Amino acid sequence: MAEAGFAIEKLSFAYGEKTVLEDLSLKLAPGRFYGLVGPNGCGKSTLLDLLMGNHHPAAGTVRFNNRPLANYGRRELARHLALVPQDFAIHFAFTVLEVVLMGRHPYLPRFGAVSATDLAIAEQAMAAIGIEHFQNRLVTELSGGEKQRVVVARALAQQTPVLMLDEATSNLDINHTMEIFNVAQKRVQAQGDTVIAVIHNLNLAAAYCDIMIFMNQGRISATGPTHETLTPRNIGEVFGVESRVALDEFSNKLQVSFHYGN
Amino acid sequence: MSEHWGAPGNARSSIRYPTLTVVLLAAVVTAVIVATGMGYIRITVAEVVRVIAARLSGDTSLITGLDPMFSYVVMDVRLPRILTALLVGSGLAVCGVVFQGILLNPLADPYTLGISSGAAFGASLALIANLTLFGIYSVPFSAFAGALATLFVVLYLSSFNGQMSANTLILSGVIVGAILAAGISFMKYMADEQVGMIIYWLMGSFASKTWTDVAVVLGAVLSGLGVAIYYGRDLNIMSLGGRAADSLGVETARVRKILLITGSLVAAVCVSVSGIIGFIGLIVPHLIRFLIGPDNRNLAIVSALAGGLLLLIADTITRAILPTEVPIGVLTALIGGPFFCYIFRRRQRGAIHG
Numbered sequence: 001m002a003e004a005g006f007a008i009e010k011l012s013f014a015y016g017e018k019t020v021l022e023d024l025s026l027k028l029a030p031g032r033f034y035g036l037v038g039p040n041g042c043g044k045s046t047l048l049d050l051l052m053g054n055h056h057p058a059a060g061t062v063r064f065n066n067r068p069l070a071n072y073g074r075r076e077l078a079r080h081l082a083l084v085p086q087d088f089a090i091h092f093a094f095t096v097l098e099v100v101l102m103g104r105h106p107y108l109p110r111f112g113a114v115s116a117t118d119l120a121i122a123e124q125a126m127a128a129i130g131i132e133h134f135q136n137r138l139v140t141e142l143s144g145g146e147k148q149r150v151v152v153a154r155a156l157a158q159q160t161p162v163l164m165l166d167e168a169t170s171n172l173d174i175n176h177t178m179e180i181f182n183v184a185q186k187r188v189q190a191q192g193d194t195v196i197a198v199i200h201n202l203n204l205a206a207a208y209c210d211i212m213i214f215m216n217q218g219r220i221s222a223t224g225p226t227h228e229t230l231t232p233r234n235i236g237e238v239f240g241v242e243s244r245v246a247l248d249e250f251s252n253k254l255q256v257s258f259h260y261g262n
Numbered sequence: 263m264s265e266h267w268g269a270p271g272n273a274r275s276s277i278r279y280p281t282l283t284v285v286l287l288a289a290v291v292t293a294v295i296v297a298t299g300m301g302y303i304r305i306t307v308a309e310v311v312r313v314i315a316a317r318l319s320g321d322t323s324l325i326t327g328l329d330p331m332f333s334y335v336v337m338d339v340r341l342p343r344i345l346t347a348l349l350v351g352s353g354l355a356v357c358g359v360v361f362q363g364i365l366l367n368p369l370a371d372p373y374t375l376g377i378s379s380g381a382a383f384g385a386s387l388a389l390i391a392n393l394t395l396f397g398i399y400s401v402p403f404s405a406f407a408g409a410l411a412t413l414f415v416v417l418y419l420s421s422f423n424g425q426m427s428a429n430t431l432i433l434s435g436v437i438v439g440a441i442l443a444a445g446i447s448f449m450k451y452m453a454d455e456q457v458g459m460i461i462y463w464l465m466g467s468f469a470s471k472t473w474t475d476v477a478v479v480l481g482a483v484l485s486g487l488g489v490a491i492y493y494g495r496d497l498n499i500m501s502l503g504g505r506a507a508d509s510l511g512v513e514t515a516r517v518r519k520i521l522l523i524t525g526s527l528v529a530a531v532c533v534s535v536s537g538i539i540g541f542i543g544l545i546v547p548h549l550i551r552f553l554i555g556p557d558n559r560n561l562a563i564v565s566a567l568a569g570g571l572l573l574l575i576a577d578t579i580t581r582a583i584l585p586t587e588v589p590i591g592v593l594t595a596l597i598g599g600p601f602f603c604y605i606f607r608r609r610q611r612g613a614i615h616g
Contacts (some may be wrong), residue, residue, distance in 0.1 A: 010442055052508070094557075110492070
């Protein structure tokens with residue numbers, strides 16, 4: 001039987017001597033918003049890179065839509081999976097529109113020009129993130145937050161069924177953060193897309209994720225529907241902090257509060 | 263914050279890429295003809311055109327009434343030198359575009375990365391050891407091997423944990439370049455008759471170039487330009503960083519390797535023909551990026567034209583205008599060095615405020 005989405009089996013990965021992921025198995029189905037949480041350095045970004053096919057596993061397999069990731073060509077993969085990386089440095093003075101159009105690269109023949117359709121898709125993506133009014137500015141002159149939104153728009157222009165966000169909103173205020181997560185959520189609910197997001201803010205994760213994946217030291221310590229897995233016990237185990245989880249009436253979402261100070 | 267550079271101000275300059283290409287192309291043709299007329303024996307533009315047209319068409323009636331020596335001076339002395347200077351300038355500029363693009367460093371060019379010194383070291387070694395393994399190609403081949411070996415040493419020195427820092431890259435290039443320069447000095451000390459040849463390598467010169475040189479550099483520059491344009495869009499996307507480029511379907515590792523080797527090949531051929539000529543590869547892509555923006559496909563073409571024009575003008579100044587011929591490498595370093603300082607300074611400021 002064909003199984004859509006990711007199937008990860010006994011995945012291990014190491015940078016040189018340092019093991020980052022160990023014997024990790026996981027299934028990611030389409031039409032869900034996944035939240036990947038865990039302390040710094042626990043292997044979240046590395047897991048995304050392995051799902052993207054940017055790294056090759058030391059052991060185990062990653063299958064996407066029932067086919068090993070290694071069997072996909074790079075361009076083909078880029079038509080299925082998009083990534084908003086943490087590091088969004090853009091080194092030369094391209095305009096915002098030019099950078100967003102780079103999201104169409106996997107669809108363009110080598111010497112092909114950008115078509116009207118590509119342009120329309122890029123404009124749609126910019127409108128969704130609310131950056132169309134500065135599309136002709138140079139990216140090197142934008143603030144960190146503006147650049148980050150450009151990179152998100154570029155990933156949207158890739159029109160992939162899977163969108164991975166690696167702390168994509170770490171530089172943004174709450175207004176723009178919600179804008180991006182709302183767009184992502186809409187794609188999950190309306191088109192059955194998959195979103196896999198590394199999120200540091202647990203309350204943000206609680207508000208948007210259907211399924212949470214708690215990672216610690218290269219392993220998955222808990223995974224399941226948010227209302228089942230977002231518990232003081234799981235949070236304590238992964239982050240080592242005391243917390244309380246309760247339904248917030250105003251947002252109608254689970255929200256976490258902590259013991260601040262000593 | 264991330265490093266950045268490129269056009270300052272709020273918008274890109276209004277000069278369009280097609281306009282600039284046409285203007286530069288016309289300027290190159292004009293410069294070649296005017297420069298051919300300049301020198302110890304003055305030949306008018308009309309006479310130059312007649313000589314070239316006669317040779318191209320084989321119609322000897324075009325040069326009736328002209329001093330027969332003009333034909334020799336134009337076709338066998340000046341044009342090979344002028345075209346070699348033009349093509350070496352193009353080649354170095356294309357190298358600069360490629361290296362700055364893949365290494366994401368505006369200070370990268372064959373000279374600052376030590377590649378030129380590596381090529382000169384290889385060539386000096388071949389000269390002093392009398393290597394004849396590859397016949398007349400022994401010296402250029404050694405230059406190429408030296409360039410490639412230097413590139414790998416520099417890249418190795420500047421990589422830690424698979425990451426390459428832009429600043430350590432230039433530092434490594436300078437260090438390796440200094441060691442190679444010492445090696446070349448030692449060879450100069452050991453060499454007797456060949457010492458003049460080695461000095462020629464270090465200072466650069468277009469004197470007594472032949473049509474063979476023109477053909478060799480033309481081949482290298484055209485293939486280098488072709489590869490740069492072929493991978494131009496990939497190179498654009500790679501300026502977003504390796505992880506982003508990978509996720510957009512660019513085979514970053516492969517493109518990087520192909521372009522590094524291509525750039526080194528072109529640099530090595532240029533250095534093997536003309537000796538070390540610095541800073542053309544540094545200045546030209548900068549100026550052009552400032553004018554037409556950072557799209558590497560257009561940048562490679564326009565930089566090739568502008569680099570050729572610049573070096574041709576510089577060589578004509580030293581050949582026909584200055585009272586004594588200054589080595590061309592010295593001239594470009596005298597102009598390019600301060601420019602390098604300016605970019606470096608601007609980038610430091612950018613790094614602090616950006």
